Amino acid sequence: MAARVVGRTGRLAAVVRSSAVRLQSRLHGSTGLRSGSQANFFPPLEDAMLPSGSFNNRMALITGGGTGLGRAMTATLSQLGAQCIIASRKLDVLQRTAEEISSQTGNKVHAVQCDVRDPQAVSQCVDQIEALTGLPDVIINNAAGNFVCPSERLSPNAWKTITDIVLNGTAFVTLELGKRLIQNQKGASFLAITTIYAESGSGFVVPSASAKAGVEALYKSLAAEWGRYGHRFNIIQPGPIRTKGAFSRLDPTGAFEKAMIDRIPTGRLGTPAEIANLAAYVSSNYASWMSGAVIRFDGGEYVSLAGEFNELRSVTPDQWKLLEAMIRKTKGS
Numbered sequence: 001m002a003a004r005v006v007g008r009t010g011r012l013a014a015v016v017r018s019s020a021v022r023l024q025s026r027l028h029g030s031t032g033l034r035s036g037s038q039a040n041f042f043p044p045l046e047d048a049m050l051p052s053g054s055f056n057n058r059m060a061l062i063t064g065g066g067t068g069l070g071r072a073m074t075a076t077l078s079q080l081g082a083q084c085i086i087a088s089r090k091l092d093v094l095q096r097t098a099e100e101i102s103s104q105t106g107n108k109v110h111a112v113q114c115d116v117r118d119p120q121a122v123s124q125c126v127d128q129i130e131a132l133t134g135l136p137d138v139i140i141n142n143a144a145g146n147f148v149c150p151s152e153r154l155s156p157n158a159w160k161t162i163t164d165i166v167l168n169g170t171a172f173v174t175l176e177l178g179k180r181l182i183q184n185q186k187g188a189s190f191l192a193i194t195t196i197y198a199e200s201g202s203g204f205v206v207p208s209a210s211a212k213a214g215v216e217a218l219y220k221s222l223a224a225e226w227g228r229y230g231h232r233f234n235i236i237q238p239g240p241i242r243t244k245g246a247f248s249r250l251d252p253t254g255a256f257e258k259a260m261i262d263r264i265p266t267g268r269l270g271t272p273a274e275i276a277n278l279a280a281y282v283s284s285n286y287a288s289w290m291s292g293a294v295i296r297f298d299g300g301e302y303v304s305l306a307g308e309f310n311e312l313r314s315v316t317p318d319q320w321k322l323l324e325a326m327i328r329k330t331k332g333s
């Protein structure tokens with residue numbers, strides 16, 4: 001009897017070990033067990049979700065709107081009728097994006113140069129915006145900087161650069177616009193784009209994690225304080241969505257993409273159009289009762305990373321039979 005149990009236990013250990021090996025090999029990029037075919041259940045819809053004209057006569061400022069997710073949000077808002085202003089450091093990039101989007105949607109997109117780390121530049125940028133369109137109804141704080149780096153290799157200036165762009169930049173833009181909106185008794189929707197690890201923290205992107213957590217505290221605090229002025233503050237935490245800006249700095253060799261997709265329950269990355277639809281909804285009057293919300297939009301990645309037992313997804317039905325038999329055999333403690 002004892003020999004039978006030992007034999008079974010040995011076999012079980014072997015199958016579990018081989019599962020672990022397969023799991024490791026998935027993590028390191030060789031052929032995995034999961035094909036990601038569950039992505040077929042979750043096809044992204046790319047067209048604008050809100051009724052056309054939802055943003056007619058509305059002005060939207062999108063920081064970092066020249067590239068990546070900011071560009072997609074600008075395109076969607078513009079398609080829905082908004083007059084957009086995009087602001088960041090590279091005027092040529094902004095102007096190209098503005099022209100491309102304007103020519104597709106027929107709605108004006110303005111390009112304004114601004115380094116959000118510099119409060120004076122932010123103030124001048126808001127002067128320009130007031131002159132161009134008046135104060136905006138929609139503000140999306142999307143500009144960011146990031147790179148993967150072991151924390152022991154970070155210089156003080158590396159820390160300062162990321163936290164200045166992400167936390168101070170968001171604060172300067174939000175406070176400058178907030179004060180002027182309050183003075184003019186005009187309401188607005190503020191949205192900040194953070195990340196799922198703003199909540200958990202993450203090694204190797206510590207300045208970004210710290211600054212994004214600060215942005216979330218800022219937005220939740222102002223949601224409570226400035227509702228009385230007609231301002232809503234919300235946060236979207238995107239999971240991985242392929243953009244040149246993010247992927248070139250966070251996975252420069254592409255070695256981690258497969259492992260990342262394997263841990264996402266919906267089996268795929270998000271798309272810029274999907275986040276643009278969510279940002280448009282949150283910024284629209286359809287969401288006028290939404291304030292102080294933190295919306296995770298990540299295909300399930302966060303809960304997948306968090307659950308201690310989630311690796312058991314790689315246990316096969318046959319292995320489960322053995323595990324269950326062992327568990328059922330256990331009597332007492």
Ligand SMILES: CCCCCCCCCCC/C=C\C=C\C(=O)SCCNC(=O)CCNC(=O)[C@H](O)C(C)(C)COP(=O)(O)OP(=O)(O)OC[C@H]1O[C@@H](n2cnc3c(N)ncnc32)[C@H](O)[C@@H]1OP(=O)(O)O
Binds near residue numbers: 145148149246250
């Ligand atoms: C298991 C792994 C999984 C991998 C997943 C991959 C994909 C994941 C997707 C999910 C993403 C989640 C969150 C994403 C959050 C983001 O914010 S992505 C957006 C990224 N976009 C950008 O960063 C665009 C803007 N970035 C920049 O302009 C620059 O990169 C920078 C550095 C942020 C700012 O530029 P600049 O002001 O010109 O700064 P520099 O003068 O170049 O540098 C300032 C100091 O920083 C030091 N530095 C710069 N790069 C590095 C580096 N790679 N490593 C270490 N240090 C660096 C630089 O040396 C300066 O410091 P010193 O003066 O002391 O030398």
Ligand SMILES: NC(=O)C1=CN([C@@H]2O[C@H](COP(=O)(O)OP(=O)(O)OC[C@H]3O[C@@H](n4cnc5c(N)ncnc54)[C@H](OP(=O)(O)O)[C@@H]3O)[C@@H](O)[C@H]2O)C=CC1
Binds near residue numbers: 116144238
């Ligand atoms: N892509 C992803 O998987 C994820 C992205 N995010 C977040 O989404 C947002 C957009 O990222 P993404 O589109 O991927 O990456 P991008 O690199 O394309 O976007 C970052 C933008 O920020 C602007 N920017 C950077 N520094 C400054 C500055 N000092 N002043 C003004 N603008 C600045 C850049 O423009 P310029 O260089 O002209 O200044 C750029 O347009 C960020 O907040 C990021 O943290 C969060 C989670 C996942």
